[in-house]
Amino acid sequence: MLKVNRKSEYALMTVQHLARLPAGTVLAAQQLAEELGVPEDLLAKVLQGLKRAEVLQASKGAGGGYRLVRTLAELRFIDVIGPFEDHMAMVSCCETPARAAGSAMCERAESCGVRQPISALNQLLHSQMAQLTMDQFLKGGGGAGLRSAAELAAEASLVG
Amino acid sequence: MLKVNRKSEYALMTVQHLARLPAGTVLAAQQLAEELGVPEDLLAKVLQGLKRAEVLQASKGAGGGYRLVRTLAELRFIDVIGPFEDHMAMVSCCETPARAAGSAMCERAESCGVRQPISALNQLLHSQMAQLTMDQFLKGGGGAGLRSAAELAAEASLVG
DNA sequence: CGAGTAACGGACCAATTCGGTCCGATTTGG
DNA sequence: CCAAATCGGACCGAATTGGTCCGTTACTCG
Numbered sequence: 001m002l003k004v005n006r007k008s009e010y011a012l013m014t015v016q017h018l019a020r021l022p023a024g025t026v027l028a029a030q031q032l033a034e035e036l037g038v039p040e041d042l043l044a045k046v047l048q049g050l051k052r053a054e055v056l057q058a059s060k061g062a063g064g065g066y067r068l069v070r071t072l073a074e075l076r077f078i079d080v081i082g083p084f085e086d087h088m089a090m091v092s093c094c095e096t097p098a099r100a101a102g103s104a105m106c107e108r109a110e111s112c113g114v115r116q117p118i119s120a121l122n123q124l125l126h127s128q129m130a131q132l133t134m135d136q137f138l139k140g141g142g143g144a145g146l147r148s149a150a151e152l153a154a155e156a157s158l159v160g
Numbered sequence: 161m162l163k164v165n166r167k168s169e170y171a172l173m174t175v176q177h178l179a180r181l182p183a184g185t186v187l188a189a190q191q192l193a194e195e196l197g198v199p200e201d202l203l204a205k206v207l208q209g210l211k212r213a214e215v216l217q218a219s220k221g222a223g224g225g226y227r228l229v230r231t232l233a234e235l236r237f238i239d240v241i242g243p244f245e246d247h248m249a250m251v252s253c254c255e256t257p258a259r260a261a262g263s264a265m266c267e268r269a270e271s272c273g274v275r276q277p278i279s280a281l282n283q284l285l286h287s288q289m290a291q292l293t294m295d296q297f298l299k300g301g302g303g304a305g306l307r308s309a310a311e312l313a314a315e316a317s318l319v320g
Numbered sequence: 321c322g323a324g325t326a327a328c329g330g331a332c333c334a335a336t337t338c339g340g341t342c343c344g345a346t347t348t349g350g
Numbered sequence: 351c352c353a354a355a356t357c358g359g360a361c362c363g364a365a366t367t368g369g370t371c372c373g374t375t376a377c378t379c380g
Contacts (some may be wrong), residue, residue: 001164002248002285006368009355012274028326034363062325085161114172117297125162125285137277166339168364221348303330
């Protein structure tokens with residue numbers, strides 16, 4: 001658990017990199033890949049994902065590329081890594097009803113007893129990453145972000 | 161991210177199951193597997209892991225089996241799932257120096273810039289699971305556990 | 321208008337991880 | 351001694367992951 005995949009890593013690097021440049025700067029995938037030192041084809045996929053998530057804006061054709069659409073303060077950590085993390089469910093049998101079809105395991109769902117606790121814990125961790133803004137994350141690395149954990153305590157009471 | 165693997169799931173189920181029985185009850189792997197409805201051979205590995213982590217105590221021979229060594233209040237969430245989650249590092253290049261040997265990626269470690277924030281965030285999430293006791297987790301599912309998130313805020317300031 | 325540039329997206333591949341099984345060795349109690 | 355139980359390594363198939371390749375589409379600039 002707790003491991004982000006490579007794509008998310010590249011996504012974070014991309015956002016940070018673009019944020020350091022003057023606002024509105026447009027960079028092509030190729031150039032971005034070069035500057036970050038990551039495989040170009042893979043980064044291309046990441047950029048497409050970030051565009052679909054409305055984190056980046058893309059412009060095709062000559063002179064085109066990607067630019068940030070929001071400021072770091074308006075971007076949440078989860079917005080950036082979310083598109084590349086499929087299973088935030090923490091436990092296989094609590095995923096979407098659609099996917100749960102294949103799991104024979106859910107037959108003992110009622111007796112299992114850890115499903116509900118896990119799901120609750122998951123919601124909490126999830127909400128923490130949903131509250132963490134990218135600028136909090138980048139400077140302080142969450143230390144700053146979760147220094148506001150007192151607020152979370154308040155919200156936790158309505159989750160639990 | 162945020163997904164525990166099957167072994168951890170079985171570990172949580174095991175601890176919960178044993179905790180419901182009279183304290184000190186000894187159950188064999190076979191019987192435990194039957195009652196939980198999970199594959200026996202795999203559960204055996206989980207039980208061995210939990211024993212190594214000193215969560216369970218094992219006794220061999222006829223009439224043997226496993227029993228809890230600590231109460232739910234003394235058991236932390238991370239004690240139970242820890243033995244089965246190898247990569248809590250959140251990002252591949254910040255793992256133990258030993259494993260980092262193979263990664264060419266770490267050559268850009270200094271310029272990367274997201275390593276440090278990720279590692280800090282990781283420490284925070286990790287510490288939350290280290291504070292969450294198993295009884296908090298089981299009733300309330302972390303809602304109760306993280307209602308003490310205010311305390312975490314205090315601790316966060318020395319982490320960040 | 322047309323050539324070049326860059327995003328788009330699907331197919332594919334190798335390597336790793338994961339869930340699970342099998343089997344033999346060892347210890348222990350009756 | 352025998353049966354019950356833990357122990358632990360080897361192994362396997364399937365799923366996931368990190369990464370590549372290539373063709374298509376859309377746009378811009380000369």
